[in-house]
Amino acid sequence: MNSRHCVLFGDSRKMDDVEENSVDLVVTSPPYPMIEMWDELFSSFSSKIAASVKNKEGAQAFELMHKELDQVWRELNRVVKPSGFVCINIGDATRKMGQDFQLYSNHSRITHAMVKLGFQPLPVILWQKSTNSPNKFMGSGMLPAGAYVTLEHEYILIFRKGGKREFSCAQQKQNRNESAMFWEERNTWYSDTWRLKGVRQNTGKDNLRQRNAAFLFELPHRLINMYSVKGDTVFDPFLGTGTTLCAAIVSERNAIGMECDENFADLITENIHTCAMLSSETINTRLETHKAFILSRLEAGRQIKHHNLFYDFPVVTRQETQIRFHPVLQITCENLSHISVEYSTDIKKLPVIKPQVKNTDPQLLLF
Numbered sequence: 211m212n213s214r215h216c217v218l219f220g221d222s223r224k225m226d227d228v229e230e231n232s233v234d235l236v237v238t239s240p241p242y243p244m245i246e247m248w249d250e251l252f253s254s255f256s257s258k259i260a261a262s263v264k265n266k267e268g269a270q271a272f273e274l275m276h277k278e279l280d281q282v283w284r285e286l287n288r289v290v291k292p293s294g295f296v297c298i299n300i301g302d303a304t305r306k307m308g309q310d311f312q313l314y315s316n317h318s319r320i321t322h323a324m325v326k327l328g329f330q331p332l333p334v335i336l337w338q339k340s341t342n343s344p345n346k347f348m349g350s351g352m353l354p355a356g357a358y359v360t361l362e363h364e365y366i367l368i369f370r371k372g373g374k375r376e377f378s379c380a381q382q383k384q385n386r387n388e389s390a391m392f393w394e395e396r397n398t399w400y401s402d403t404w405r406l407k408g409v410r411q412n413t414g415k416d417n418l419r420q421r422n423a424a425f426l427f428e429l430p431h432r433l434i435n436m437y438s439v440k441g442d443t444v445f446d447p448f449l450g451t452g453t454t455l456c457a458a459i460v461s462e463r464n465a466i467g468m469e470c471d472e473n474f475a476d477l478i479t480e481n482i483h484t485c486a487m488l489s490s491e492t493i494n495t496r497l498e499t500h501k502a503f504i505l506s507r508l509e510a511g512r513q514i515k516h517h518n519l520f521y522d523f524p525v526v527t528r529q530e531t532q533i534r535f536h537p538v539l540q541i542t543c544e545n546l547s548h549i550s551v552e553y554s555t556d557i558k559k560l561p562v563i564k565p566q567v568k569n570t571d572p573q574l575l576l577f
């Protein structure tokens with residue numbers, strides 16, 4: 211088993227090197243309009259943006275920045291396959307430009323652009339980030355009528371290009387079954403609120419410190435497992451440090467990434483080389499978490515009817531009976547445009563662990 215990956219250094223407002231109808235899933239996070247750390251980048255795209263930021267014309271700057279992103283969404287409409295998904299992580303911005311403080315609703319502007327292109331909007335996920343700062347309030351503090359609520363969440367916007375995907379032949383159905391998630395994972399992942407902690411902020415490379423904004427591995431990993439199957443092609447047009455690519459490697463998907471800043475090359479390479487370990491850790495965590503879930507369910511006296519064929523452990527539904535994970539065996543990365551990943555066919559077995567409480571239920575002996 212193999213997967214293939216490619217990083218294209220270039221501007222994703224033009225995706226000439228990405229074929230039409232070649233992408234099953236997009237997972238990405240663009241630079242956020244009206245967030246100061248991205249002003250310089252947006253200003254480099256157009257002198258009108260630079261002028262409106264300089265002159266503190268907020269509404270104009272907001273619209274012009276989105277017009278640049280619109281070009282990327284338009285290209286996605288070309289490269290995404292019919293029935294493919296697009297997941298966009300975006301935060302709104304609050305900012306005082308000139309005299310007035312206001313919200314710049316990036317998520318609604320992007321939704322509007324995607325719907326205009328013909329993508330179907332699906333229910334969104336609110337990513338709640340924990341904020342530790344006690345001084346997070348904005349505005350007039352304890353005095354009414356002049357304070358603003360803080361932004362403590364970002365959005366994961368989800369779109370589909372056309373109708374439901376069909377899995378028609380036996381091979382496609384088998385692959386879909388092997389790509390399934392556990393029942394308890396489904397219950398958490400398909401909730402509309404994700405509480406995931408912190409984001410790696412520093413890259414350790416001074417020139418990239420301000421332009422990193424990597425998202426944590428868990429985020430693309432969940433989305434890839436929710437909206438694609440093994441062997442699919444995942445695309446991130448704003449690749450940054452390569453988190454989406456790593457999540458695709460671990461999830462046995464192919465990936466393409468685009469990034470305009472070539473200074474990210476070393477970081478992406480470093481991250482790719484952690485994927486063998488990341489794959490083994492991720493599989494272990496999923497299996498261990500499943501084991502803990504099953505134990506607690508059996509200890510609570512619940513029956514579990516089904517059995518996974520490959521791991522010989524109980525699962526709640528028939529749809530989980532063929533789940534299997536292949537750990538990364540070897541990564542060959544001659545250069546970032548040709549990365550090949552080989553997977554082991556020797557799937558990991560659960561360690562034998564006995565439940566802590568007394569229970570004579572024969573199902574528990576399976577552990």
Ligand SMILES: C[S@@+](CC[C@H](N)C(=O)[O-])C[C@H]1O[C@@H](n2cnc3c(N)ncnc32)[C@H](O)[C@@H]1O
Nearest residue numbers: 221222240423424425448449450451453469470
């Ligand atoms: C919010 S960051 C994405 C971080 C990424 N999710 C990660 O985990 O590292 C946005 C990235 O998009 C890149 N970028 C911005 N505009 C671009 C464009 N037009 N084409 C390609 N890359 C772009 C930036 O250099 C930055 O690395």
